[in-house]
Each structure stands twice: as structure tokens, then as C-alpha cells.
Amino acid sequence: MTAPPRPAGRPLDAGVQAALLRATQDLLIEEGYERLTCDAVARRCGSSKATIYRRWPNKLALVMAAASDLFPVPEVPNTGDLREDLLACGRAYLKEDGRSQRVLASLHTAARHDPELRAAAREALGSPVDRLFHEVLGRAASIGLISKDVDVGIVAEVFPGIAFHYAAALGLPVDERLILRVVDHVLLPSLGRT
Template sequence: METTARRPGRPSDPRIDEQLLRGTQDLLVEQGYERLTMDAVAQRCGASKATIYRRWPSKAALVVAAAAAALQAPDVPDTGDLRTDLLECGRAYLQREGRDSQILAAVMSASRYDPALRDAAQHALGAPFGNLFEQVLSRAVDREGVSAVVDVPTLAQVFPAIAYQQVAAQGRLITEQDVVRVVDGVLLPALAAQATFAAGARR
């Protein structure tokens, strides 16, 4: 009879995970990434550093996990209208004043100077949100008559790149006006231009 191999040690307790992530979020808001330490998280949560390191191998990994727990991407929109779906993708980046926006700002600002944090944040935070645009644009190519020559991966990165620049470099939150400006002024015109170019090339 085949059995599933069990990892050594006691199984992870979700309650402890949640407590550690919550404590890390609080310290990010209070102190920022640079001043946050594993010792401070351990003290805040009444845990040992060994407990933390069993779950996350580094400060960057812990902070990104804490941010990802607070900032989860929504489902891919599918309203039947391309513009509306793109607007909904952009609205996923809206961060009202408050705790979640402070967590995001702390991570994004620090990631400019910390390659390990930047790479981890891109994988855990950036990719799920950027995937919203890629799936909507890919679907438009498949079923909405948008030309198959459209460079979906590049267009899908336009809004995330603008959002990162605005939040990380300028310290400004994404607004509804930003969403409409990029969708109506960049993405939809780019789709139309690529489709026109493709049609001309086929003549």
C-alpha cells in the first residue's frame, strides 16, 4: 500500500501563520520595510525566530507573504464588453487610503532598492494582478474579433508598469482617473492601431 511521505516536524498551524502575517503587516505600516526585523516580528507575536524561519526563509519572503495576504487579486472580469473588462482590471489596483495601501506602498517603495524583495513581490503580488489584463486581452483575441497579431504580453504589462512607477517612485495611489486614462488613452488605441496595421499588411 502506497503512503504519502510526510514532511518532518509538526504540521504548520494556520493560526500561527495568520498571527505572524498580521504582525508583519502591522510592523510594515508602523516602521516600514527597512526597520522591520525578524526579531521585531517574533517579539510582536510572542513567537521564536525559529518558528518564523520554518515558514519563511527570509525577511523578504515573510514581508511579501504578509502583503499578499492583504492584497489578493479578484477574479478575471467577464462582462461581455472589452472596455468594461479592462476598466475592471485597472480598478483592481485601486487602493483607498488605509492600512492595505500603506502595506503596498511600504513594499513597493522598498523593492526599488532590494532586488530580492522586488523579484518576490513581482511573483506574488504583481503577476496575479497583471494576469487579469493578460487573460482579458487574450480572450479578446480569441472571441471578440481583435487581431491575433496583437502583442498581448506587452500590452498586459502597460498598466502594471504604470501602477508600479506611480506607487513606488512617486508615492501616489492609483485613482479611477488613472484607470480610465490608461484604458481609453493607451490600451484601446493600441489595440485598434495594431489591428489596423495587421489589416494593412494583409492587403
């Protein structure tokens, strides 16, 4: 078995990449998406635009990489207990530092007027985490933990919708208390579970 050919040129430096992502996050918080430029990111890191374009084809791709870096997607929970699985899905939205929330708020503000950004943010940030609820509820329906008559699609959108409202509209963090309230007082009752 032969190793795949190494790309031409020097290998990409992971430290430089991390610095570029961090600078992009900082500028999103400080300046907003509209005013952020690849030039400004490069200047902040003491690098060149070419360094950015070797990694990402444009500003949108750079911004999505920087935002995604703050929102790693966990594995789909499968504890054997529906409530615990739903709580684990909700905890995927927990962010301790507030930095993630400020980056997300900046993107949401800009996305209202930029359909391309809105679609990219939905695909990169929203869909992967939102799918956790779809998968957990779909599995619960398939093994008879909840009625097959439950509209899994709409129930799966409840928590992400509330989380979005808290973060984007209210500027509030998703915390453990909110997760417990939504799971115990909204999701489980809507599934016919107490």
C-alpha cells in the same frame, strides 16, 4: 480512500499566522524592509522566532506572505464585454485602506537595492495581477475582438506600469477615476476601439 497523514506536531494556529502577517505589515510600514527582523515580528506578536520559522523559511518569505495577504488575485474577468473586462482588471489594483499602498511603497523602496527582494515581489505581487490584462487581451485577440496585429504584451503592461508609477513614485492611490481614464483614453484607443 485514506486521508493524507497529518504532519507531526500541533497544527498551525490560523490566528497566530494572521497576527504574524499583520505585525510584519506594520513593521514594513514603520521601519522598512531593511530594518524589519523576524525577532521584531515575534516580539510584536508575543511569540517566538520558531513560530515564524515553522511557517516561513526566512524573512523574505515572511514579508512576501504578509504583502500577498493584502493583494488577493481575482479570477480573470470574462463578462463578454472587452471594456468591462479591462475595467475589472484595473479594479484588481484598487485598495481602499491605504495600508496596502504603504506596504507596497516600503517594498519598492527596498527593492531598488535588493535584487532578490525585487524578483520575489515581482513574482508574488506583480505578475499574478498583471497577468489579468495579458489573459483578457489575449482572449480578445483570439476571438477577433481586437486585431491580431496588436502587441498584446506591451498593451498589457500599460495599466500595471501606470499603477506602479502612481503607487511607488507618486504615492497616490489607484482609484476608479484613474482606471476609467486609462481604459477609455489609453487602452481602448490603442486597441482600435472607442
